[in-house]
Amino acid sequence: MRAFFWAAWLGLCSTPLLAAPPQGFSFAQKDWELACDNTGACRAAGYGVRRGEVSVLLTRNAGSEQHLTATVTFAQIEHDIPADSTASLLIDDRDFGALDALDESHFRLDSDQTTALLQALTNQRKIEFTLNGQHLPLSSAGSREVLGKMDAFQRRTGTADALLDKGDAGDDAILPATPAPEIIAAPVLHNAQPVPLSMLQRQKLLPILTPLLNQRCDDWQNQAIPAADRQITLTALDKTHSLAQALCWRAPYNDGYALWLVDNAQLSKPRLLTTEASSYADGAIVFLHKERGMADCITGETRVWDGKTFTPSLKYSTGMCREITPGGTWMLPTFVSQVIPRQQKEADNLALRTLYNAVLKAQKSDPELSLNKVAEQFPLTGHITDFTLTYADDTLITTSKPSPDISDDEWQAFLRSSISADSENGKVSFTLIDLDGDGKRDLIIDSYVGGTGLFSYTGVLKRGDDDFAAVNGSDSDNGDDFDAGVPGALFSINGRGANQWNHWVKINGQVYALWYNGQFGEDNLYLLRPFSTTSQTPAVTVRYRYTLNSIRSPEKDQPLTPSLSDGDKADLLRSLEVMQGSLLKDRPASDNDAPICPIPPGTSADEADNYYSGVAVNYIYETVAYIPVWLNGKCYIGTIFSHHGAYRHGVDAEITLSSPREDEEVIGDYLISGLRHVIAITSGWKTREGDNGMQ
Incomplete structure (x- = not known):
């Protein structure tokens, strides 16, 4: 396949x-x-x-x-x-x-x-x-x-x-x-068919087209080729443009067509695009060269209409002529792109603006900002059916239809799709819903896989004529270390080593997976369009600052260890305030050349390394920053870590105090917390980060 x-x-x-x-x-x-x-x-x-x-x-x-x-x-x-x-x-x-x-x-x-x-x-x-x-x-x-x-x-x-x-x-x-370059494909008239030139079109176009055809197209007047194959035709491209087309040359296994871009308002000024085209359809010119009749080796190129010209979107070959596969053995591209319909891009930008405005409005009445409540403003609507099935060794326990709300046609398509998914307990959840507005219900797959990260995976399959199938290419892997968990994988949720959740939303009639990834000082809301292959995603980013004024012992009702004098506590609070302007995640990777505590004269090079970082923390936490903490005149390194900015009426964070001096060890921990307030809300397209089950 x-x-x-x-x-x-x-x-x-x-x-x-x-x-x-x-x-x-x-x-x-x-x-x-x-x-x-x-x-x-x-x-x-x-x-x-x-x-x-x-x-x-x-x-x-x-x-x-x-x-x-x-x-x-x-x-x-x-x-x-x-x-x-x-x-x-x-x-x-x-x-x-x-x-x-x-x-x-x-x-x-x-x-x-x-x-x-x-x-x-x-x-x-x-x-x-x-x-x-x-x-x-x-x-x-x-x-x-x-x-x-x-x-x-x-x-x-x-x-x-x-x-x-x-x-x-x-x-x-x-x-x-x-990333592959993004090409915004302009709207075109789909399924447009070539038609012979009208009398007016012949009068305007032939004086321009005929000399070039005579000069550059050997088979334009080849009487051995049927006249019907050699006539000049016009195909509607969009509301204001057409494509003039004529056979230019014919060789074993291949044809080449001359194509001109015609402005319908200025027929006398056609612009030559190529004399090598194989075909045109639905906004794309295709160039194919078959090495021989069995077509086991092909080179090809596709160019897409962007509203002004046809821009290259794909260049490839299918491998050597080794009699392996009709149509070519492999896909071997040398140039790839992401082709995005202009209507889709505009709809996604409008959805992003709608989400951004909703976050802005919510922040005005809720300074601490609950993004879950924002997500709830965009509920799913339409015909939705949820059901759960049980698998054993990748095989359905029963093939009986689980809900009368599932049509017989949908259920047969489901069974023909041979869907299986990883699951810790054998149970996999499904949702039937129209995800792309084509009138047919598609399939959302949710499965709890577990593992050390307590992962859950969500995939989407598009309804075709006879089955449900993945269309977004996300099942391509990076070796055995990658396991998408479900077919058509769209995103994962790390239940232990991250601060993540998702909410299916409908904004301006389009369904999206609203995927949330939190960090200390920053939340990101990504709008994931099902079946999209774009490398960048519309996202709203919220930046926070915390009033870190709560310092207490990790042990309930116990005193701080080590104890803090009023002066030391005030110094620590000031350091925590300054720290928020230079979080580790915001610093360049190369920006690690300054010691956290002053290095005493005479310290060996090996011992000096201890002054540049703090303690290692468990993988379930995010290391936020390293700060100097002065106690009784001695400098200690404070390693601040958080469960990725988890927030409930105060941020979840902790600081561990360790000594850079080799004769001393960790001397204590404090829980720190405080209310947050928004300092910036931005929106734009960005590469999705933090989905460590998919990346």
């Missing part, structure tokens, strides 16, 4: 900003090839020793700590891969176990299998994949050159992250990921 890969690479685009995006490129050596795109992601494809047998794809995102993933597929030119097929990896005749089936034609290697494959490639060992017991050798010819190019492009050479030439160089120079 090639659709898996056409969706999967979309998930690679959700990444931090980069000032100068990398330039994509492709490279081939013997039986291996490489394509790296403008986000920094690289994909290396290798093929079997013999044609028409097997191919493997190695994928790695840009950025540090990114795992290499491996997927294998088998030839499908003459016949499909049988249902319920099994595949495995063998190296030097040693069986490394069965591969996980991703769909009916692709299998994933786990981290151990991927490591073994990589080592075998770099050491020229015998590699075989099996399909239903048939041994199919993989070629390693050219793999070292390709993997070396991947390392070089992602600037990993000489680091511990390198695939080939590992070293002890730091990872600071590794190529960071960059």
Whole structure:
């Protein structure tokens, strides 16, 4: 199923900003090839020793700590891969176990299998994949050159992250990921069909079009081609523009069309766009080049109408001509983008403005600000059905329809979708609701997975003709460390190591998941549109300051340890006030060159390191700041931590006092708290942060 890969690479685009995006490129050596795109992601494809047998794809995102993933597929030119097929990896005749089936034609290697494959490639060992017991050798010819190019492009050479030439160089120079550029697609007339030119259009256009056709289009007057194929047509683009189209050239397996952009009010001034187009439909010009009739190797480009011109949105190939898959074996892009309909962008901006205004209004009557109450102002409406099902070993306990409010058509579509989800207790919750306004109810999946983070996952599946399916590419992974928990994963909630919640809302008729992530001094409300692939999200950010005037012992009704004189307490309160202007999360990563306490003369270099940070805290807390605390004339380091700004009539925070001097240890803890007040409310589009179950 090639659709898996056409969706999967979309998930690679959700990444931090980069000032100068990398330039994509492709490279081939013997039986291996490489394509790296403008986000920094690289994909290396290798093929079997013999044609028409097997191919493997190695994928790695840009950025540090990114795992290499491996997927294998088998030839499908003459016949499909049988249902319920099994595949495995063998190296030097040693069986490394069965591969996980991703769909009916692709299998994933786990981290151990991927490591073994990589080592075998770099050491020229015998590699075989099996399909239903048939041994199919993989070629390693050219793999070292390709993997070396991947390392070089992602600037990993000489680091511990390198695939080939590992070293002890730091990872600071590794190529960071960059988001795919955003293209706002203008409204177009959908399903517009080409029509012959009217008499007036012929009078205006032919004097301009004909000379160029005669000059640049070899097959414009080729009598061997039927006249119906060579006529000039006009296709409505939008309310004010059309596309003039004519066959320019015809070659084995490929056609090329000339396209002109025509202003309907100025027919005599058409603008030539290309003489190489394969087709136009619904605002996109497609360029395809098939290497041969079976179309197992294609290069392509798509350009999208933005209201002024057609801008490139995708450039790719589908791999070498190795008789693996009709339509191409892999999706190997060198340029990707995020295409967003203008109506969607405008609707999301309006929803963001509505949410922002609601937060502003709430803050005026509630200075401490309860964002839950803001979320409740936008309840879901429409036909909504909630139900819960029980699974055992990824299989439904019963296939009986759980609610009469579910139509027979919806239930059959649900069963055809073969939905399963991780769950600590086997129970998975579902909601049927129209998420995108197309008149058909889609599916929300909620499952409590548990684990050390007490994670819950939420996914969304879109209703198609016959089933429910993921469309947002979020199931693309980063190796075995990633587990989306549910199909179509949209977000997770960390119940222990974060301060998070979600609320489904409807704003101006559009359904969003309102995802909240709290920190000390800052709350973020993100509006997640189901089925959207954008790397940035509309968000409202609220910044707070606290009146930290409560200091007490962690032990109920016990005195402070160590005790504080009135002067020491006043100094500590002043330090807590100053600290709020320089929280750790707001400081650049490089801003750690000042000691917290003064370093006494004669202190050794090793001991001096103790003066730059405080104590390590449990993962369930956020380290807020380090401050100097003076007691009886001696400086101690105060490590301030919080349960991510959790707030209930006062912020949840604590300070641990430790000594930087090696002959002293932690000397005590204080609980600190105080009321908050809003100091800033802003809105805009930003990369969603804090979803550590999904990132």
